[in-house]
Amino acid sequence: MNNDNIITLDHGGGGQASRELVELLLKHVPGQGGQCLQDAAVLAAPGPGQRLVFSTDSYIVDPIFFPGGDIGALAAHGTINDLAMRGARPIALSLAMILEEGLPLADLERIAKSIGEASARAAVPIVTGDTKVAPRGKVDKIFINTAGIGLIDASVDIGADKAQAGDVVLISGTIGDHGVTIMGGRAGIALRGDLRSDTTALHYFVARLIAAFPGAIHTLRDPTRGGVATALHELAEASDLAIEVEEESLPIRPSVRSACALLGLDPLWLANEGKCLIICQSDKAAAILTEMRLMPEGRDAALIGRAKPYQSSRVTLRTLLGGGRILSPLRGQPLPRIC
Amino acid sequence: MKYADEYRDTALALPLLRELQAVKRPMRIMEICGSHTMAIAKSGLRQVLPEHIELISGPGCPVCVTAQSHIDTMIELARQPRTRLATFGDMFRVPGVHGSLSAAMAEGAKAAVVYSPIEALELARRHADEEIIFFAVGFETTAPGVAATILAAKAAGLNNFSVFSSHKTMPAPLHALLSDPNLALDGLLCPGHVAAIIGASAFQVFCDDYHLACCVAGFELADLLSGLVMLARRISAGEARLDNAYERTVSWLGNERAQRMLVEVFEPVDMLWRGLGMLAGSGLGLRDKYREFDAAVRFSFSVAETKEPAGCRCGDVIRGAIQPPACPLFRRICGPGNPIGPCMVSGEGACAAWFAHAPL
Numbered sequence: 001m002n003n004d005n006i007i008t009l010d011h012g013g014g015g016q017a018s019r020e021l022v023e024l025l026l027k028h029v030p031g032q033g034g035q036c037l038q039d040a041a042v043l044a045a046p047g048p049g050q051r052l053v054f055s056t057d058s059y060i061v062d063p064i065f066f067p068g069g070d071i072g073a074l075a076a077h078g079t080i081n082d083l084a085m086r087g088a089r090p091i092a093l094s095l096a097m098i099l100e101e102g103l104p105l106a107d108l109e110r111i112a113k114s115i116g117e118a119s120a121r122a123a124v125p126i127v128t129g130d131t132k133v134a135p136r137g138k139v140d141k142i143f144i145n146t147a148g149i150g151l152i153d154a155s156v157d158i159g160a161d162k163a164q165a166g167d168v169v170l171i172s173g174t175i176g177d178h179g180v181t182i183m184g185g186r187a188g189i190a191l192r193g194d195l196r197s198d199t200t201a202l203h204y205f206v207a208r209l210i211a212a213f214p215g216a217i218h219t220l221r222d223p224t225r226g227g228v229a230t231a232l233h234e235l236a237e238a239s240d241l242a243i244e245v246e247e248e249s250l251p252i253r254p255s256v257r258s259a260c261a262l263l264g265l266d267p268l269w270l271a272n273e274g275k276c277l278i279i280c281q282s283d284k285a286a287a288i289l290t291e292m293r294l295m296p297e298g299r300d301a302a303l304i305g306r307a308k309p310y311q312s313s314r315v316t317l318r319t320l321l322g323g324g325r326i327l328s329p330l331r332g333q334p335l336p337r338i339c
Numbered sequence: 340m341k342y343a344d345e346y347r348d349t350a351l352a353l354p355l356l357r358e359l360q361a362v363k364r365p366m367r368i369m370e371i372c373g374s375h376t377m378a379i380a381k382s383g384l385r386q387v388l389p390e391h392i393e394l395i396s397g398p399g400c401p402v403c404v405t406a407q408s409h410i411d412t413m414i415e416l417a418r419q420p421r422t423r424l425a426t427f428g429d430m431f432r433v434p435g436v437h438g439s440l441s442a443a444m445a446e447g448a449k450a451a452v453v454y455s456p457i458e459a460l461e462l463a464r465r466h467a468d469e470e471i472i473f474f475a476v477g478f479e480t481t482a483p484g485v486a487a488t489i490l491a492a493k494a495a496g497l498n499n500f501s502v503f504s505s506h507k508t509m510p511a512p513l514h515a516l517l518s519d520p521n522l523a524l525d526g527l528l529c530p531g532h533v534a535a536i537i538g539a540s541a542f543q544v545f546c547d548d549y550h551l552a553c554c555v556a557g558f559e560l561a562d563l564l565s566g567l568v569m570l571a572r573r574i575s576a577g578e579a580r581l582d583n584a585y586e587r588t589v590s591w592l593g594n595e596r597a598q599r600m601l602v603e604v605f606e607p608v609d610m611l612w613r614g615l616g617m618l619a620g621s622g623l624g625l626r627d628k629y630r631e632f633d634a635a636v637r638f639s640f641s642v643a644e645t646k647e648p649a650g651c652r653c654g655d656v657i658r659g660a661i662q663p664p665a666c667p668l669f670r671r672i673c674g675p676g677n678p679i680g681p682c683m684v685s686g687e688g689a690c691a692a693w694f695a696h697a698p699l
Contacts, residue, residue, distance in 0.1 A: 248349065266381075316699055319383035320349050321352065323386035325698050326695075335429055338476065
């Protein structure tokens, strides 16, 4: 491979090569009114009563391309979703990339294209950005950071600490899809055809639910790293409640279940990149579920548990056999079994 | 693989559970395999079984039975200049005398998590200027993959790859355990994955020599419960017989191709087990014709005896002498965030299962 086709340290040097790199990226990530060429973007001030929401997240994933998406789509969707989980409407993203010397330009273009498409589909422009190049071996192919700004209306009050005893817990769809796809990819195991990452932006989905059921949704959370079990722990602690989950009601794709059985993984501990947990008023749950299932992001939505006053355990699971056990948060990282 | 789903169906599982709940005779059953231990804890089975059906975890977690001295030697190898150790993820968190492999890495030791031994060969190709050592743990389930890797290394003429074998074979530790009269078992739930390789017939000896009911079982909910129901029926009838509740995977003689590969590459050697000590012929060592791939030969190390962590009762847990909550360190000092012994580390360890999926 000659140097024309790969990232070199010159691309990070600030000279002509750097400029060519930025132009290549702008081909796929057009930004808004050419703002991407500037080091800082100027945005309109929020309207009366609106508040600003600000979030940032970094993306390191191996493999960088996987069934259902790539690190670029993940980086755009992830920050959009972090904003959406506060009930915000995302209005702008920043994009910073740290590239490893030797990264094929074709890979970078493919990622940039994916970010551009995700941003266009979500109607959330990328308004500023940065690239750096690190010597070979100092980063793994590509690290991406995105930050995002969103607006919330005065009437919206959604947060991890807003859940109440008596509320119910909904999930927008099947769990574990992203995590098992990545782990399978890393293990080099050819898993069944319909295993794919669920990476998607959830802000349209969430906005429609918030508009249709004002005040009924108390808490939103996208159960990414650590999976549903860990997210429920964080929410139960933040709201000082206990959450009881019914194993039977958990939506899990058969292919995900089989792959987890094979690898010795638990879908409750695996990352999701296009799902949200909703804790809401129990008397509105049935109507919210119906509304969720009308949208593609919520086709497999289910009621999975209930919030109760905290006594001795934060999150518990009623098993298929009727036994009760603690549902622990993930500790360390999910590892496949040996035997 | 889709058909695994119907085996966790409650329509199949609940009638089996009802039958177990109606069992009158008290019985003590040991599940040998760590994956069974985990499946039992996750299912919440203990809370819905009558108290007189006792389920005891056995010596079938590969990380747990790895001797402390092997862990320490593994970490020492990773610290050597120009070596890179490759092993399964769980091994990185097992405490050694001076901290875990993970901790050693933070100090500059080189090691990589692999999902399959064949990945270690890739490492050897990629890092031609380094010695790649694969630390091999596990039973007959993982050993054929390691044998295949050694054969591939020989075929490829790799000269910077070797294996530190801590492989163990399954029926051996059971003889050591069952000679302890205090264990007072009535039945053995036999490991489906191991039996898929060595054949269900390998467990017949425990019916004959120790008058135990034995049943080979799989890992989905209905598989697990069918195995227990078959055991309960035999024990209630006073029959020391071997059953196979996992016929869709396990045959009487097992996977003969995998067995041939094991025999080609490995020979039985005496092996040190945590909690059980040195057991004659219970390990797998590389045969002479593959000695160039034997890390012990290549680096001429011998495994020194080292002490197990003070107060840790992993050995007793492995022998079925105590259940994890009876260890004085359990939940007080030892937990997944600060594991003192391997049974708290491994995804197949009894302590990890009791901790993460604790009954209410």
